[in-house]
Amino acid sequence: MAFLILRRLVQTALILLGVAAITFLLLYALPADPARMIAGRSATAQTVANIRRELGLDQPLLVQFWAYLQGIVHGDLGRSYAQKTDVGALIAARIPATLLLMAAGILVEVVLGLTLGIMAALRRGGPVDRVVMMASFVGVSAPQFVVALLLLYIFAVTLGWLPMSGFGTAAHVVLPAATLGILGAGWYARMVRSAMIDVLNQDYVRTARAKGLSSARIVLRHALPNALLPIIAMIGIDIGQFMGGVVVVEAVYGWPGIGQLAWQAIQQVDIPIIMGVTLVSALAIVLGNLIADIIAPLIDPRIRAQ
Amino acid sequence: MFKRWLRNTSIATLMALAPLPSFAQDTPRQGGDIIVTYKDDIATLDPAIGYDWVNWSMIKSLYSRLMDYEPGTANLVPSLAETFGVSDDGLTYTFKLRKGVKFTNGREVVASDVKYSIERAVNPKTQGPGAGFFGSIKGYEEVTGSKTTTLEGVETPDDATVIFHLSRPDATFLHVLAINFASVVPHEAVEAAGGDFGKKPVGSGTFMLKDWTIGQRLVFERNPDYFVKDMPHIDKFTVEVGQEPLVALLRLQKGEVDIAGDGIPPAKFLEIKNSPDGPNMIVDGQQLHTGYVTLNTRVKPLDNVKVRQALNMAVNKDRITRILNGRATAANQPLPPLMPGYDKSYTGYAYDVEKAKALLAEAGFPDGFETVLYSTNTDPQPRIAQAIQQDLAAVGVKAEVRALAQANVIAAGGTEGEAPMIWSGGMAWIADFPDPSNFYGPILGCSGAVAGGWNWSWYCNPDIDKRAVAADSMSDPAKVAERSGTWGKIFTDIMADAPWIPVINERRVVAKSLRMGGADNIYIDPTRVINYDAIYVKQ
Numbered sequence: 001m002a003f004l005i006l007r008r009l010v011q012t013a014l015i016l017l018g019v020a021a022i023t024f025l026l027l028y029a030l031p032a033d034p035a036r037m038i039a040g041r042s043a044t045a046q047t048v049a050n051i052r053r054e055l056g057l058d059q060p061l062l063v064q065f066w067a068y069l070q071g072i073v074h075g076d077l078g079r080s081y082a083q084k085t086d087v088g089a090l091i092a093a094r095i096p097a098t099l100l101l102m103a104a105g106i107l108v109e110v111v112l113g114l115t116l117g118i119m120a121a122l123r124r125g126g127p128v129d130r131v132v133m134m135a136s137f138v139g140v141s142a143p144q145f146v147v148a149l150l151l152l153y154i155f156a157v158t159l160g161w162l163p164m165s166g167f168g169t170a171a172h173v174v175l176p177a178a179t180l181g182i183l184g185a186g187w188y189a190r191m192v193r194s195a196m197i198d199v200l201n202q203d204y205v206r207t208a209r210a211k212g213l214s215s216a217r218i219v220l221r222h223a224l225p226n227a228l229l230p231i232i233a234m235i236g237i238d239i240g241q242f243m244g245g246v247v248v249v250e251a252v253y254g255w256p257g258i259g260q261l262a263w264q265a266i267q268q269v270d271i272p273i274i275m276g277v278t279l280v281s282a283l284a285i286v287l288g289n290l291i292a293d294i295i296a297p298l299i300d301p302r303i304r305a306q
Numbered sequence: 307m308f309k310r311w312l313r314n315t316s317i318a319t320l321m322a323l324a325p326l327p328s329f330a331q332d333t334p335r336q337g338g339d340i341i342v343t344y345k346d347d348i349a350t351l352d353p354a355i356g357y358d359w360v361n362w363s364m365i366k367s368l369y370s371r372l373m374d375y376e377p378g379t380a381n382l383v384p385s386l387a388e389t390f391g392v393s394d395d396g397l398t399y400t401f402k403l404r405k406g407v408k409f410t411n412g413r414e415v416v417a418s419d420v421k422y423s424i425e426r427a428v429n430p431k432t433q434g435p436g437a438g439f440f441g442s443i444k445g446y447e448e449v450t451g452s453k454t455t456t457l458e459g460v461e462t463p464d465d466a467t468v469i470f471h472l473s474r475p476d477a478t479f480l481h482v483l484a485i486n487f488a489s490v491v492p493h494e495a496v497e498a499a500g501g502d503f504g505k506k507p508v509g510s511g512t513f514m515l516k517d518w519t520i521g522q523r524l525v526f527e528r529n530p531d532y533f534v535k536d537m538p539h540i541d542k543f544t545v546e547v548g549q550e551p552l553v554a555l556l557r558l559q560k561g562e563v564d565i566a567g568d569g570i571p572p573a574k575f576l577e578i579k580n581s582p583d584g585p586n587m588i589v590d591g592q593q594l595h596t597g598y599v600t601l602n603t604r605v606k607p608l609d610n611v612k613v614r615q616a617l618n619m620a621v622n623k624d625r626i627t628r629i630l631n632g633r634a635t636a637a638n639q640p641l642p643p644l645m646p647g648y649d650k651s652y653t654g655y656a657y658d659v660e661k662a663k664a665l666l667a668e669a670g671f672p673d674g675f676e677t678v679l680y681s682t683n684t685d686p687q688p689r690i691a692q693a694i695q696q697d698l699a700a701v702g703v704k705a706e707v708r709a710l711a712q713a714n715v716i717a718a719g720g721t722e723g724e725a726p727m728i729w730s731g732g733m734a735w736i737a738d739f740p741d742p743s744n745f746y747g748p749i750l751g752c753s754g755a756v757a758g759g760w761n762w763s764w765y766c767n768p769d770i771d772k773r774a775v776a777a778d779s780m781s782d783p784a785k786v787a788e789r790s791g792t793w794g795k796i797f798t799d800i801m802a803d804a805p806w807i808p809v810i811n812e813r814r815v816v817a818k819s820l821r822m823g824g825a826d827n828i829y830i831d832p833t834r835v836i837n838y839d840a841i842y843v844k845q
Binding site: 030033039045048051054084085094152156257261264269 | 434435436502519520557562716753
């Protein structure tokens, strides 16, 4: 286990280096000149040149990249061009909100997905199955901004049950988490359904039934844990998926997370923020997968044996 | 030296540039908390750096400057200055500061703070976008060239006196002292903030920043010691950021929000306008804006003045105002109607397809030609570009529309010989201060026709340039009207060369709740958008 983690950490460092290099190159290749963007429209050519020099943008690409890497090693993500403040601090201030949203989103998708998936598997071919599969199909296919606006309109504007936008109370998290979760729940329902159908056809389930165990006990104690493994792996991947989804959801609901930060930074060509958020997101994806890898053997002894 | 030394508030009103209807219809009430929303986070509240239309109005209220404007108007008045004088040659400006004005950290504002603040704005280390505005102050070159950090041309003989020595007459200098970059900041607070002054602002304006939760909200509280009595009117305003305009509007209708700063999404505009409360919620005001198509004078066949004139006649501007739901009026000259110097009698090039065709034939293009029209890619700009494209097609000119990210369009415009035509929507031009010269130098003058510049027509007429310099040397406050007329003539003469197709003057829209009081022109103040000092809550 220790070896696994160590190996993964080394891989993580390499992945982050790769992500940093590619992002840096892409941003460097942009025709937009950050110095121009900061300088605004009334600045003289000399002001622009001064800003470019102060930011080190007149240096060759490799020199800039090396300086950036040195900063990262020291935990310094640089300073935002537009906000003139530490990128690390900006991201740190927003991470709790994003983590909360992701955790709530995962909760929604797991609970919703498992419940629907099990129901569909147990009633295979019946109306419940068909309705659930249809709904999950819609959930998977619907663009998140549409879902977001729809939920917002129904539950916040029309019914007035939940706040429209913002952050702070438990009520604020419901709609954003539901928006994130509905997409995943569709996937989960489909995966759980097929996994459960597989497991329910296994001999040991038939044995359990023959022993006279209750249906609930068979499903929850014997079938479900075996169907759960792919789900665990999927949660790890989901963290990566969510990094994309939070940009949309955070924008619609005014959620103060890093997705919103990234979105605003992209519009302003604020390269240090874009770099910082990309790196933090990459880190989250890698860590998510690592956690999934660590948890899997705890749940499934067969993996431990290997 | 200072023959015309007198100057107090009353004299300054002589400088009235564009008298507008008075801003308050009923007596403003003191007190009240309001909520304002914006989509984007507030970038910075550092006056030497902040330069977008959202933080512009907040910075205006956090700090004070030697000069300022009467709310809702373009009328310059002394603010932190009590009196001022201009020498006959227009090269020396002397200001006497108000006594007893304090920063919100409790320390009195003194002359050296003014000097420090302007030097800070000019210093390349600050990375401020506004350094160029102070270009007429003696010693400017040495500071921007990093040879020194002090401006030779700013003198502070005592705590209450600031003297500016200019290297050339600059009739816009009083405006320069009224823009945000000239805001006075206490050096000790800047140093204490350690490079984060934009998040920990201290000034001597009408409000102070009480709390800033990154990504969520900023809370501004009334400065109880502000030096003008009964200003501001509201006790507090909370700016909630990250609010989608559509969501903000829904919240406004429910009464949760008082001002939706991003206005009304185009799709919702007519619905709101036609709702029972609509007229009382929509503030639809003129701003110092002109949207135009640049005709690159260094690209064939637009180098032919007849072609440029013909294209001016080809565009149906009224149709474009309809694309914007009527939130704009057709323009015929570079200056917007609110700007001093705007020539009401000038009619420009009327929309006339037949005449345009005839002129194109005369220029040797009876069958038109092919060209490229750049535009930014955010709605509604590509739709406007397409409308222009159709108009051009009607006279035989086949224009390919290239809708790109704003930064890319700006880059293309600033590269010689690159972009034949650019629709300026979403990028240019809104005046930094209400003076006609601001519509010349960077966008029509020779100095802007450089790599990375904003003169995307690459129009450079040395004769006009000379007249512009002459007009900007008329610093005598008594000659304001004459100077405006001179500038007006410059712009209509430029139109003879037709480097632009002036298309529209766009209005800004702000949505406010029913309880907000005050005239429209303090919600869309020509020099600061929302004037937080002057707005108030009714009852």
